[in-house]
Amino acid sequence: MARHGQGAGGMIYLDYQATTPLAPEAFEAMTPWLRDHFANPHSAHRPGRVAAAAVEVARDQVAALLPSSGRVVFTSGATEALNIGLVGAARMMRGRDPGRTRILLPDTEHAAVRDTALALRAEGFEPVLLPVRPDGLLDLAVVQASLDARAALLAVMLVNNEIGVIQPVDTLAKSAHDAGALFLCDAVQGAGRVDLPVEADMIAISAHKIHGPKGIGALWLRDGLEIPPLIHGGGQEGGLRSGTLSPALCAGFGVAARLMAERRADDAAHVTALSARAKELFAGWTLNGSADHRYPGNLNLRRDGLDAARLMADCRDVAFSLGSACASGSGRPSHVLRALGLSDAEARSSIRLGFGRTTTLDEIERAADAINRAADAQG
Structure with missing residues (x-):
């Protein structure tokens, strides 16, 4: 497959963890x-049935x-999928056993899980933020010691969005099950x-992180698992997620997913x-985070004494990140990097480079030249 960049002298995009370029095939699907077929896929007439198909x-x-x-439930994105899974599962588990009120998660989880778990304090749940080692990985002994009869749910991200570290999610899921708890994975x-973890009870994914459109994601639920909905309405998506689906977004998501499967080996070789x-x-x-247990398309790097925010301003033709795009405007040092034991100064001297299918070697080399020159100029 031919690789294509952003054009000579143009913007170099190295922020694949924030979003990925829309695949041309997904756009065509x-x-x-968007243009010709407008029927509601939940309508019983023929155009509606065509859309539903x-x-x-x-x-x-x-x-x-x-x-x-398992089964796939379409949502507006991974944030909604994670909210449905986490809140629904927590409420269901406590309904079965009032003593199960603990929600366990690494201190490095994405805000979609972390903030949702913390918000459940208002309902009497107890979020437990598990420490990670300096390489970003969970200590399995610490996790197992925390999984007691009070545990309702363990939620762990497969690949960390900021540092790219891969957690041993199947092992963690088995530990959760041994304790009678459920396992949710942000994948x-x-x-x-x-x-992906075959032992999981719930998995959340997002279309725009796999070269699909923004505005759609999915929650996978293991066969036999039934959780209560967060919103109520027309009962679409098996009653778990009411609301009219967009056939256009679904079609784009589907083609993007198909391409990820077909091109996985080629994409992996290219990214490596x-x-x-x-x-x-x-x-x-x-390098921040484990050098061995990580996805290679995510490099979180730091340089002592660097003002990373100034570096970004000085490298206007390179799109990279100082951390999670979801929290980039907060002004706070990354909670993920702080969880690794980095100081505020070290966290603020870190950048994240993300690349993938359409990134070229030339772009990597030009971006590195621009970033290194700007970093050297800071002294």
């Missing part, structure tokens, strides 16, 4: 449903990325790139080669 084709394509032992950064070259070009920088 969406176009008829397109939704189900997309559902099957997305399901093919996920374990075979947004890992879907189609690394193996880019990562190896980037590490050579940033040899004087320190």
Whole structure:
């Protein structure tokens, strides 16, 4: 497959953890449903049934990325999917056993899980933020010691969005099950790139992180698992997520998921080669997070004494991140980097480079030259 960049002299995009370029094939799949076909897929007439059929084709394509032992529920994105899964499962578990009120999660979880768990304090739940080691990985002994009879749910991200660290999610899911708890996995950064946890009870993914459109995601639920909905209405999506689906977004998501499966080996080889070259070009920088247990398309790097915010301003032709795009405007040091034991100064001297299918080697080299020159100019 030919690689294409952003054009000579143009913006170099290295923020794949925030979002990915829309695949041309996904765009083409969406176009008829935006331009020609407008029927509601929940209507009983023929145009509605045609739209519904397109939704189900997309559902099957997305399901093919996920374990075979479950069902796919479309949502507006991974944030909604994670809220439905976490809140619904917590309430269900406490309903079965009033003593199960603990929600366990790493201190490095995405805000969609972390803030949702913290908000459940208002309902009497007890969020437990598990510490991670300096490499970003959970200590399995600490997790197992925390999984007692009070545990309702363990929620762990497969690939961390800020530092790219891969957690041993299947092992963690088994530990949760041994304690009688459920396991929720945020697989947004890992879907189609690394193996998903077959032992999970719930998995959340997002279309726009796999070259699909923004505004749609999915929650996978293990067969037999029934959780209460967060919103009520027309009873769409098996009663779990009411609201009219967009056939266009579903179609784009489905094709993007199909391409992730078809191109996984090629994408992996390409990203691994880019990562190896980037590490050579940033040899004087320190890698944040495990060097061995990580997705290679995410490099979180720091340089002592660097003002990363100033660096970003000085490198206007390179799109990279200082952390999570969801929290980039907060002004606070990354909670993920602080959880690794980094100081505020070290966290603020860190940048995240994300690359993937359409990134070229030339772009990596030009970006590294611009970033290194700007960093050197700071003294």
